[in-house]
Amino acid sequence: MLILGIESSCDETAAAVLRDGHALLSNVINSQVALHSAYGGVVPELASRKHLENIYPVVEAALRQAGVSLAEIEGIAVTQGPGLIGSLLIGLSFAKTISAVQGIPYVGVDHIVGHLLSPFLEEEKPEFPYVALIASGGHSSLFLVQDALTFIPLGRTRDDAAGEAFDKVGKILGLPYPGGPAISRLAREGNPGAFSFPRAWLEADSLDFSFSGLKTAVAGQVYQLQQKGEPFSAADICASFQEAVVEVLAEKAIRAAQGHGIANLTLAGGVAANPRLREYLKLRGTENGLKVFMPSPEFCTDNAAMIALAGHFHFGECATTSLDTDAYSRSQFIHPGTPGSRHSYGPAWQRSRP
Ligand code: KG4
Ligand code: ZN
Numbered sequence: 001m002l003i004l005g006i007e008s009s010c011d012e013t014a015a016a017v018l019r020d021g022h023a024l025l026s027n028v029i030n031s032q033v034a035l036h037s038a039y040g041g042v043v044p045e046l047a048s049r050k051h052l053e054n055i056y057p058v059v060e061a062a063l064r065q066a067g068v069s070l071a072e073i074e075g076i077a078v079t080q081g082p083g084l085i086g087s088l089l090i091g092l093s094f095a096k097t098i099s100a101v102q103g104i105p106y107v108g109v110d111h112i113v114g115h116l117l118s119p120f121l122e123e124e125k126p127e128f129p130y131v132a133l134i135a136s137g138g139h140s141s142l143f144l145v146q147d148a149l150t151f152i153p154l155g156r157t158r159d160d161a162a163g164e165a166f167d168k169v170g171k172i173l174g175l176p177y178p179g180g181p182a183i184s185r186l187a188r189e190g191n192p193g194a195f196s197f198p199r200a201w202l203e204a205d206s207l208d209f210s211f212s213g214l215k216t217a218v219a220g221q222v223y224q225l226q227q228k229g230e231p232f233s234a235a236d237i238c239a240s241f242q243e244a245v246v247e248v249l250a251e252k253a254i255r256a257a258q259g260h261g262i263a264n265l266t267l268a269g270g271v272a273a274n275p276r277l278r279e280y281l282k283l284r285g286t287e288n289g290l291k292v293f294m295p296s297p298e299f300c301t302d303n304a305a306m307i308a309l310a311g312h313f314h315f316g317e318c319a320t321t322s323l324d325t326d327a328y329s330r331s332q333f334i335h336p337g338t339p340g341s342r343h344s345y346g347p348a349w350q351r352s353r354p
Contacts, residue, residue, distance in 0.1 A: 077311020
């Protein structure tokens with residue numbers, strides 16, 4: 001099946017063409033980072049206007065690069081939520097329009113499900129069941145993925161997401177937005193042991209995360225050094241902060257897999273592009289007898305290839321979404337607030353099965 005994937009949940013307009021769930025023919029991403037960097041974060045109204053300008057050329061480029069025409073597309077997978085409503089509506093309305101005009105089915109995909117299934121974009125694919133660590137700008141969660149449609153939340157952040165912490169620390173240090181990539185670049189030259197920042201392990205059996213205390217500790221440390229007029233190395237701050245985030249994310253993910261007797265561990269989401277997190281998780285996971293899978297960095301940050309891939313699994317279940325279905329800003333299908341409970345994904349479209 002030839003699937004066109006569309007993603008517009010935040011500040012990336014993206015489109016991709018995927019054949020039969022494994023041949024990625026194109027993966028086009030138009031990032032709005034330059035537009036939002038002046039404001040130190042994503043401005044929702046500007047984002048949706050930009051998506052409106054970008055969506056047509058981005059989809060056209062994805063079709064051109066894939067060497068296929070719109071008439072050959074057999075199904076569309078589009079991000080339905082969670083994200084910024086104005087941004088989501090651009091991609092969703094575009095997908096619905098193509099679906100109606102071309103007479104082909106479309107399916108609404110949960111953005112987090114896209115991240116959860118993104119390791120399947122690589123040659124070496126994980127086997128179900130696996131434990132997934134999702135670390136992005138909006139989410140830091142652990143899931144037990146039983147199959148492509150069943151996700152059991154195991155833990156989540158109680159305050160800031162990991163990417164949010166990276167971005168806020170970047171702001172404190174006056175680094176360009178978004179802070180994540182800038183911090184990981186600077187951290188390469190820094191000493192991770194230079195500052196001892198707190199690790200929030202929480203209760204002994206908890207698989208939840210908390211990063212706001214760490215962010216406050218970094219802010220306090222920087223303020224103190226500035227007040228004293230002491231010269232300090234921003235690279236050391238970055239490396240020490242990064243190490244604290246990486247250690248907690250990775251060790252809790254390993255604990256989750258071991259605690260549930262699962263041999264496969266995956267990593268995804270924008271923060272999964274962080275080289276130190278990738279290296280640390282691979283090393284410690286392997287030491288603990290786990291098989292660790294992660295998509296290449298281009299598939300960690302927001303993209304439409306992962307949405308097309310999730311669409312491949314949904315269409316495999318004969319799932320389609322009706323034209324009157326709306327976008328949602330908070331996840332409806334996955335409820336990270338209720339760890340341990342089981343959630344089959346997609347009740348809305350399962351009702352529309354033939
Ligand atoms: O998945 P994503 O592209 O968007 C969301 O769904 O949120 O994740 C974006 C987040 C941002 O907070 C960004 O700073 C972070 O991922 N990020 C990184 C790196 N690259 C992106 N964080 C740490 N190190 C990186 N190399
Ligand atoms: Zn994302």
